[in-house]
Amino acid sequence: MNRKEQIKSAYKQLGGSASFYDGMMTYSTLPGKAVCRLVWNMDGKKNLEYLTRALSGVPEDFAGKLLEVPVGTGVLTMPVYKDLPDADITCLDYSIDMMDVAKKRAEAAAIKNISFVQGDVGALPFEDESFDIVLSLNGFHAFPDKEAAYRETYRVLKKAGCPRWKAWAAFAA
Numbered sequence: 162m163n164r165k166e167q168i169k170s171a172y173k174q175l176g177g178s179a180s181f182y183d184g185m186m187t188y189s190t191l192p193g194k195a196v197c198r199l200v201w202n203m204d205g206k207k208n209l210e211y212l213t214r215a216l217s218g219v220p221e222d223f224a225g226k227l228l229e230v231p232v233g234t235g236v237l238t239m240p241v242y243k244d245l246p247d248a249d250i251t252c253l254d255y256s257i258d259m260m261d262v263a264k265k266r267a268e269a270a271a272i273k274n275i276s277f278v279q280g281d282v283g284a285l286p287f288e289d290e291s292f293d294i295v296l297s298l299n300g301f302h303a304f305p306d307k308e309a310a311y312r313e314t315y316r317v318l319k320k321a322g323c324p325r326w327k328a329w330a331a332f333a334a
């Protein structure tokens with residue numbers, strides 16, 4: 162199954178059981194679809210294209226160190242992480258409540274190579290150049306200090322890290 166099919170099938174399984182937030186992010190519930198269409202002018206096809214494009218920067222056989230900030234409920238990324246058994250994945254979010262949902266998702270998917278850190282993107286608790294990939298989806302619009310967020314995510318990214326990172330940051334802002 163390619164990345165697009167993998168994402169589509171994982172989100173489809175959420176169906177009506179998804180929370181309002183997750184339904185909106187994945188175009189999988191009636192209220193979620195209504196918000197996508199009315200607020201963002203986005204149908205299911207566009208939503209899937211957007212997510213597939215954003216996640217395409219993570220190679221399917223990725224085996225390095227990845228930081229996701231903010232992970233939120235993990236609804237968009239756990240279906241991808243479950244197929245990256247050799248990666249070393251760190252997820253950070255300011256909200257413990259959001260991250261608790263993500264942790265449960267990781268447990269349900271039996272993802273072992275993952276850790277969760279509560280923190281502020283503006284003061285990341287990691288050394289310089291610690292990660293090969295820094296992934297941020299729907300995050301920058303929510304960060305109160307965007308300059309600090311860019312500075313910190315850039316600081317912890319290995320300078321020989323994924324060259325597409327800048328494109329992602331701009332794309333997902």
Ligand SMILES: C[S@@+](CC[C@H](N)C(=O)[O-])C[C@H]1O[C@@H](n2cnc3c(N)ncnc32)[C@H](O)[C@@H]1O
Nearest residue numbers: 231232233254255256259281282298299303304
């Ligand atoms: C719209 S959600 C996006 C979550 C996830 N990436 C997604 O696409 O579903 C935004 C998240 O940013 C987190 N957040 C806001 N300010 C933050 C900060 N300063 N540091 C870390 N996370 C923050 C919130 O707690 C929330 O979970």
